Amino acid sequence: MNTPVVLAGAVAVLAIVQLLLQKYSPLYAVVLSIAAGCFLLLQLVPSMQTILRGILLLEGHTDPDAFSCLLRCTGILLVTDYASTLCRETGADSLGWCSELAGRIFVLATAFPMLEEVCRKIWGLAG
DSSP: OOHHHHHHHHHHHHHHHHHHHHHHOHHHHHHHHHHHHHHHHHHTHHHHHHHHHHHHHHHHTSOHHHHHHHHHHHHHHHHHHHHHHHHHHTTOHHHHHHHHHHHHHHHHHHHHHHHHHHHHHHHHHHO
16 A cells, blocks of 8 residues: 555544543653654655755755755754644643744844845846
């Protein structure tokens, strides 16, 4: 059977079990949620290898500074998204919102030098 379909089914079953556990034993529900997340991530390793090969190919065709900026921004977005989701799952919605805002600000701060350079080139061509 197709791997994504099997994974989607497994995640659906684990989500239902987690939902049932949430009512009777919230601690075990959190542990199951973390274990299910680890299981899913382990199943994604082959796909991640394909993505990493593609990223390495892309790196060879782009400017090193631009590529570095892209990787830093991607890392910031992923980490803050995970932090925000974790905060929301534990009931700290306002902290999750703050983590998302911090991620957006960090991405803007990281990408700003690159944006300045692009604007300078555009103004140089226009003027």
